[in-house]
Amino acid sequence: MRISELADASGVPLATVKYYLREKLLPEGERTSATQARYGDAHVRRLRLVRALLGPGGLSVARARGVLAALDVEHESVGEVLGVAQHAVTPAAPEGVDHTRARALVERWGWTVDPDDGPVLAALEVAVDGLEAAGFDLPAERLDGYARAMLDVAQAEIDGVPLESVDAAVQYVVLGTVLVEPLLLALRRLAQQDASWRRFGDLVGGAPAPTPPSPRPPVQDA
Amino acid sequence: MRISELADASGVPLATVKYYLREKLLPEGERTSATQARYGDAHVRRLRLVRALLGPGGLSVARARGVLAALDVEHESVGEVLGVAQHAVTPAAPEGVDHTRARALVERWGWTVDPDDGPVLAALEVAVDGLEAAGFDLPAERLDGYARAMLDVAQAEIDGVPLESVDAAVQYVVLGTVLVEPLLLALRRLAQQDASWRRFGDLVGGAPAPTPPSPRPPVQDA
Numbered sequence: 001m002r003i004s005e006l007a008d009a010s011g012v013p014l015a016t017v018k019y020y021l022r023e024k025l026l027p028e029g030e031r032t033s034a035t036q037a038r039y040g041d042a043h044v045r046r047l048r049l050v051r052a053l054l055g056p057g058g059l060s061v062a063r064a065r066g067v068l069a070a071l072d073v074e075h076e077s078v079g080e081v082l083g084v085a086q087h088a089v090t091p092a093a094p095e096g097v098d099h100t101r102a103r104a105l106v107e108r109w110g111w112t113v114d115p116d117d118g119p120v121l122a123a124l125e126v127a128v129d130g131l132e133a134a135g136f137d138l139p140a141e142r143l144d145g146y147a148r149a150m151l152d153v154a155q156a157e158i159d160g161v162p163l164e165s166v167d168a169a170v171q172y173v174v175l176g177t178v179l180v181e182p183l184l185l186a187l188r189r190l191a192q193q194d195a196s197w198r199r200f201g202d203l204v205g206g207a208p209a210p211t212p213p214s215p216r217p218p219v220q221d222a
Numbered sequence: 223m224r225i226s227e228l229a230d231a232s233g234v235p236l237a238t239v240k241y242y243l244r245e246k247l248l249p250e251g252e253r254t255s256a257t258q259a260r261y262g263d264a265h266v267r268r269l270r271l272v273r274a275l276l277g278p279g280g281l282s283v284a285r286a287r288g289v290l291a292a293l294d295v296e297h298e299s300v301g302e303v304l305g306v307a308q309h310a311v312t313p314a315a316p317e318g319v320d321h322t323r324a325r326a327l328v329e330r331w332g333w334t335v336d337p338d339d340g341p342v343l344a345a346l347e348v349a350v351d352g353l354e355a356a357g358f359d360l361p362a363e364r365l366d367g368y369a370r371a372m373l374d375v376a377q378a379e380i381d382g383v384p385l386e387s388v389d390a391a392v393q394y395v396v397l398g399t400v401l402v403e404p405l406l407l408a409l410r411r412l413a414q415q416d417a418s419w420r421r422f423g424d425l426v427g428g429a430p431a432p433t434p435p436s437p438r439p440p441v442q443d444a
Contacts, residue, residue, distance in 0.1 A: 131402070
């Protein structure tokens with residue numbers, strides 16, 4: 001397809017497509033003349049990925065370029081792709097963070113993680129340290145409960161990795177890592193509102209209660 | 223206690239304590255002379271809260287001041303405090319976001335949420351829209367699974383609200399909202415590494431596998 005058709009097919013404005021090309025976020029199409037090139041379905045998928053990384057994913061152009069470059073050269077295994085995606089959205093660890101507690105927790109849960117993965121282990125260490133420094137009492141069983149909940153989530157996500165093509169797996173893992181985080185955080189806040197209403201009978205925001213609390217119906221399967 | 227003792231008791235450097243006082247993040251102590259004031263345990267707790275909001279919580283001074291001011295005037299119910307804390311960490315909704323899908327989802331799950339809560343509902347709407355625009359196929363049962371996991375998390379959190387004093391409840395809810403998010407995201411990433419290892423037998427980052435995958439042991443209770 002031509003560049004204008006690529007824009008239509010992906011729903012991305014033509015000017016934005018040209019910008020991505022200039023910024024090397026999108027590979028050139030196959031030249032058909034001095035001024036024209038032909039694009040394929042892979043370009044449509046890449047365009048969606050780029051837009052998601054820069055938009056909801058919140059990555060800078062430089063960071064998105066780094067992610068895409070890393071994905072283009074190394075995608076021999078799902079683990080590799082996951083590593084690239086995770087590092088793209090994990091801020092560099094502050095200096096001087098050791099991983100002693102994070103490693104001990106991961107070991108307690110029997111998880112197998114990348115032993116050289118500084119930033120992700122450091123993120124856990126920093127989070128736990130931050131709670132402690134703030135005087136927040138986080139009992140071990142609560143922390144274990146968080147770990148169980150996130151393992152359930154992760155298990156379903158990894159089981160869902162599409163294996164029919166490397167391209168599809170890359171798209172899934174990168175977007176799933178970057179775009180699902182805001183979804184989970186929004187769900188937690190709304191679930192807290194519901195749990196608070198069930199427990200205390202007062203609506204979040206202090207609005208008057210519409211109906212008395214009743215036992216929670218189970219979340220329905222679709 | 224004197225201001226130097228307050229610094230020692232809270233582990234916050236004296237210069238930082240003075241800065242918080244100047245910025246009105248920490249209320250003045252009780253004057254005992256023209257140049258001295260006396261501080262109490264409430265100041266120690268407030269100091270820890272301020273430091274957590276500005277540090278791991280990532281709030282600006284202006285935003286932290288807004289949260290603290292809101293907490294100081296209205297804390298008649300846990301729901302109110304939760305609303306203030308959630309709005310502090312939820313970015314303002316982009317203009318023109320309706321909440322049709324978010325409301326429909328919340329209704330499907332039978333959750334009771336603040337019907338006037340634009341930003342938190344909008345965050346869910348934006349997250350779901352972002353996944354769809356990126357061409358990410360999120361089946362309804364997966365979304366329901368995310369909702370169930372977050373409801374488990376929220377339930378334990380709300381059940382843990384300390385009710386012995388308003389001050390303690392405020393501290394817990396605000397810190398729990400602000401500081402637990404990075405913890406959950408770090409846990410999800412590590413859990414994904416473990417799930418990927420169990421499923422595909424390749425370590426994240428592409429390192430050679432240390433031992434063959436074995437059936438996952440259940441996460442231990444503490």
